[in-house]
Amino acid sequence: MGRVRLQDVAEAAGVSTATASLVLNDRRGRFSATTAEAVRRAATELGYRPDLGAKGLRTSRTQTLALVSDEILTTPYANQMIQGAQDAAWQSEHLLFMVNTGSDKAYEAELVESLRARRVDGFIYASMIRRRGGIPEGMRGMPVVGMDIELPEDSAAASFVPDEVSGAVAAVSELISAGHRRIAHITDQDWVPAQQLRLRGFTGVMRDAGCLDLDLVRRLPRDAASNDQSDWGERASLELLRRTDRPTAIFAYNDRTAIGVYRAARELGLRIPEDLSVVGFDDQILVATELRPQLTTVALPHRDLGRLAAQTLLQVVAADDADGAERPSGTVLVPCPMVQRNSVGPPNRS
Amino acid sequence: MGRVRLQDVAEAAGVSTATASLVLNDRRGRFSATTAEAVRRAATELGYRPDLGAKGLRTSRTQTLALVSDEILTTPYANQMIQGAQDAAWQSEHLLFMVNTGSDKAYEAELVESLRARRVDGFIYASMIRRRGGIPEGMRGMPVVGMDIELPEDSAAASFVPDEVSGAVAAVSELISAGHRRIAHITDQDWVPAQQLRLRGFTGVMRDAGCLDLDLVRRLPRDAASNDQSDWGERASLELLRRTDRPTAIFAYNDRTAIGVYRAARELGLRIPEDLSVVGFDDQILVATELRPQLTTVALPHRDLGRLAAQTLLQVVAADDADGAERPSGTVLVPCPMVQRNSVGPPNRS
DNA sequence: GAACCGCGGTCAATCGATTGACGATGCGCC
DNA sequence: GGCGCATCGTCAATCGATTGACCGCGGTTC
Numbered sequence: 122m123g124r125v126r127l128q129d130v131a132e133a134a135g136v137s138t139a140t141a142s143l144v145l146n147d148r149r150g151r152f153s154a155t156t157a158e159a160v161r162r163a164a165t166e167l168g169y170r171p172d173l174g175a176k177g178l179r180t181s182r183t184q185t186l187a188l189v190s191d192e193i194l195t196t197p198y199a200n201q202m203i204q205g206a207q208d209a210a211w212q213s214e215h216l217l218f219m220v221n222t223g224s225d226k227a228y229e230a231e232l233v234e235s236l237r238a239r240r241v242d243g244f245i246y247a248s249m250i251r252r253r254g255g256i257p258e259g260m261r262g263m264p265v266v267g268m269d270i271e272l273p274e275d276s277a278a279a280s281f282v283p284d285e286v287s288g289a290v291a292a293v294s295e296l297i298s299a300g301h302r303r304i305a306h307i308t309d310q311d312w313v314p315a316q317q318l319r320l321r322g323f324t325g326v327m328r329d330a331g332c333l334d335l336d337l338v339r340r341l342p343r344d345a346a347s348n349d350q351s352d353w354g355e356r357a358s359l360e361l362l363r364r365t366d367r368p369t370a371i372f373a374y375n376d377r378t379a380i381g382v383y384r385a386a387r388e389l390g391l392r393i394p395e396d397l398s399v400v401g402f403d404d405q406i407l408v409a410t411e412l413r414p415q416l417t418t419v420a421l422p423h424r425d426l427g428r429l430a431a432q433t434l435l436q437v438v439a440a441d442d443a444d445g446a447e448r449p450s451g452t453v454l455v456p457c458p459m460v461q462r463n464s465v466g467p468p469n470r471s
Numbered sequence: 472m473g474r475v476r477l478q479d480v481a482e483a484a485g486v487s488t489a490t491a492s493l494v495l496n497d498r499r500g501r502f503s504a505t506t507a508e509a510v511r512r513a514a515t516e517l518g519y520r521p522d523l524g525a526k527g528l529r530t531s532r533t534q535t536l537a538l539v540s541d542e543i544l545t546t547p548y549a550n551q552m553i554q555g556a557q558d559a560a561w562q563s564e565h566l567l568f569m570v571n572t573g574s575d576k577a578y579e580a581e582l583v584e585s586l587r588a589r590r591v592d593g594f595i596y597a598s599m600i601r602r603r604g605g606i607p608e609g610m611r612g613m614p615v616v617g618m619d620i621e622l623p624e625d626s627a628a629a630s631f632v633p634d635e636v637s638g639a640v641a642a643v644s645e646l647i648s649a650g651h652r653r654i655a656h657i658t659d660q661d662w663v664p665a666q667q668l669r670l671r672g673f674t675g676v677m678r679d680a681g682c683l684d685l686d687l688v689r690r691l692p693r694d695a696a697s698n699d700q701s702d703w704g705e706r707a708s709l710e711l712l713r714r715t716d717r718p719t720a721i722f723a724y725n726d727r728t729a730i731g732v733y734r735a736a737r738e739l740g741l742r743i744p745e746d747l748s749v750v751g752f753d754d755q756i757l758v759a760t761e762l763r764p765q766l767t768t769v770a771l772p773h774r775d776l777g778r779l780a781a782q783t784l785l786q787v788v789a790a791d792d793a794d795g796a797e798r799p800s801g802t803v804l805v806p807c808p809m810v811q812r813n814s815v816g817p818p819n820r821s
Numbered sequence: 822g823a824a825c826c827g828c829g830g831t832c833a834a835t836c837g838a839t840t841g842a843c844g845a846t847g848c849g850c851c
Numbered sequence: 852g853g854c855g856c857a858t859c860g861t862c863a864a865t866c867g868a869t870t871g872a873c874c875g876c877g878g879t880t881c
């Protein structure tokens with residue numbers, strides 16, 4: 122059981138624990154090079170690791186961050202985000218607590234309290250899908266950064282969100298530069314934040330290219346009976362593709378919607394990408410790569426989001442310690458890379 | 472900043488910290504009911520929460536568990552597992568550290584050390600896909616339970632793994648009771664542990680039903696050029712379904728393989744489930760529900776795995792404290808529930 | 822009336838590190 | 852020789868809780 126304590130190291134090196142601590146924390150000017158050498162050797166020989174609990178008690182820094190989210194950890198989106206955050210944290214020798222709160226605010230508050238009782242150094246507050254919202258009350262006064270969440274103007278925290286607009290712009294540009302002009306957009310319900318942004322990106326590019334036709338935008342009605350995204354994609358596509366002046370390309374709100382587009386194309390005997398080009402959004406694992414042909418889509422920069430959030434949080438914590446530097450704040454847009462696969466081709470001029 | 476300390480509570484209640492601690496930890500026999508009442512009231516009024524770092528320093532229990540895995544956290548499988556573990560841990564007021572080690576053993580060792588420096592109470596060691604393996608050296612001497620990993624015989628730890636065999640049995644029985652007799656099985660490479668078990672389940676049921684035809688088992692060759700699972704599913708299905716005595720049902724190794732089966736059926740103009748019944752395995756999100764018709768499949772009991780692992784780990788920790796009770800060990804098979812959707816029907820006797 | 826007991830509570834050591842306040846030692850300089 | 856000043860270290864308090872040892876007191880018991 123017996124872990125090696127600072128005292129053991131000190132004894133082995135023939136100095137006091139004070140000196141040992143000083144050396145190991147590199148507080149220069151209070152020990153000689155010889156002593157330092159001895160201490161360090163003893164430490165490595167014994168395999169000493171400071172007890173972070175005790176250290177934290179004294180310094181009130183636990184080298185531990187918390188990643189709190191509503192649902193994120195239980196969605197297929199989570200993977201890269203967690204990994205990005207963990208990697209960044211680990212660079213600075215921090216570890217991550219991860220908790221899912223679901224939508225229950227009381228539960229969330231409990232978890233946050235429990236995290237504070239463990240003296241975490243800061244919080245990453247993440248949302249599964251982009252939304253507006255505030256930082257939970259319980260995190261007040263602590264370093265926090267947001268992820269995929271739009272904070273209120275007056276919030277002192279920084280937040281990282283995917284740049285949906287430019288992602289949509291890239292997607293549509295991809296189609297335009299392949300030669301398409303009649304491009305449809307099948308989108309979600311209009312209260313969905315990401316929907317608005319992707320639509321804005323679409324509209325912007327199309328208008329600039331002089332080929333915006335609002336008639337080719339299909340928005341899922343609020344009172345839609347089914348809001349299964351692939352079903353909606355199929356229904357909308359069927360309708361669009363049956364028109365005599367059917368679009369030659371479809372920009373789908375997301376990859377699940379694109380699944381529906383594929384189904385519709387199949388039903389109508391339209392080949393992708395020969396007769397119809399398709400671009401999705403999200404680059405969802407198991408979707409984008411399993412469709413045939415594989416789907417060209419826009420990836421959500423989850424790994425970057427995680428990395429940036431953790432790095433920034435660490436900076437905020439450090440700034441807190443030095444209680445000098447102003448801390449970062451504001452919403453930061455992170456670019457969404459285009460992932461080219463095989464669902465886009467030139468329009469079929471027949 | 473100032474958190475409420477035990478001392479504050481004690482002062483407010485007019486007692487010593489010793490008494491306050493005794494009351495709050497319910498060590499009966501050393502205080503009167505009146506005092507207890509006063510202390511408790513003071514505690515709730517001030518919103519007291521013990522500092523778990525300090526507490527842990529003294530008691531060497533941090534109410535914190537670690538979930539260490541190779542890749543699990545970054546796969547779509549992870550979700551439910553994490554949630555299950557978190558829920559179970561939370562029941563006992565524990566929180567979870569989660570780390571991904573990737574396949575780098577040195578990194579793994581570092582992380583484990585770091586976790587021990589934080590004095591976690593125990594480890595859940597999880598694998599992404601079922602495999603054989605030992606507990607990392609660094610966890611020796613600590614409470615550990617495994618997940619989706621087959622431990623060596625002599626291991627003192629318990630491990631929870633899905634009962635692949637009975638899952639396969641259920642899947643095939645589903646087909647048999649729908650009336651099928653010519654059932655094919657498209658499986659993975661033969662060194663994959665889960666492959667062997669699912670195949671065993673298939674073979675067992677088929678033999679019992681007197682309709683085992685090994686010719687209908689298609690195993691992905693070891694030296695296969697592409698080991699993309701859906702491609703393989705498609706290739707194998709095409710071949711099987713082109714036979715004059717084609718099978719009326721296919722049990723696919725997993726849902727991704729089933730995607731290929733669907734594609735093949737479509738190419739050949741076979742309808743599911745009218746002309747061909749299909750059962751998958753894994754119940755992968757975004758696959759099983761997005762295929763049309765939706766796929767009948769066997770779910771991996773990830774949530775249960777997580778829950779059981781955490782609960783058991785907590786028991787082991789408790790047993791350690793009471794240093795009495797023998798700790799659970801051995802590999803525990805957790806049942807895989809059948810998920811009925813729409814890809815199974817009676818055989819088409821035409 | 823002395824010894825003893827149980828009850829209700831407090832003292833102070835302890836967990837393992839950090840760090841401000843203090844030495845001790847040696848050297849240079851007037 | 853004495854003073855000042857670095858340089859190199861150690862002492863001991865501290866972070867916030869837990870807990871074995873101990874204590875005072877009123878009541879029994881013989």
